[in-house]
Amino acid sequence: MQITRLRLSGFKSFVDPADLRIEPGLTGIVGPNGCGKSNLLEALRWTMGETSARSLRGAGMEDVIFAGTSTRPARDFAEVAMLTEIDGTETEIVRRIERGAGSAYRIDGRDVRAKDVSLLFADAATGAHSPALVSQGRISAVIAAKPAERRAMLEEAAGIAGLHVRRRDAEARLRATEANLAKLDELISDQD
């Protein structure tokens, strides 16, 4: 998967709409301290479905919305749109959060669940927790990771993380069906 474009509006320090094209190859973000380099990486992870406000350096998820400065009022929403390309097919993923209303996701203009977005990225061997997104402090975290955590990273890199989610779903459906069958057996034997 290639991320080709990122559009931000109201996300953290990006109060004004910003439109970034990401060309093939290695991309570097440079700028003075506090200019928003880490915020950009966090915007990527947030759009991919990050659920932990702490890992986005906030106390609550609404902390990603521009909080205002001495000269500009706070915003009511934040929105990030990410354009991706897989095998020549373009897909746009949008996440939006409004104060008091929570997050909503869209894939190519269709309203979808957070899980649909996670699966889309898991199938493309990436996601909010992908080791390919290397934030500050992440390298030492990888070195210190326990074997099970390293295995999860390798599985994600190999593109089988999405299969695990589907397997858990299938197992839950199987258990529900078994419970229904047991109920049915009881009903049938009550009638006998």
Ligand code: ATP
């Ligand atoms: P460094 O080089 O020091 O790591 P950086 O370029 O990575 O810095 P970031 O950490 O991405 O910078 O940006 C920090 C800036 O973002 C701070 O000025 C902070 O006030 C601002 N910021 C973070 N969240 C919000 C928010 N919700 N509303 C407004 N500004 C915010």
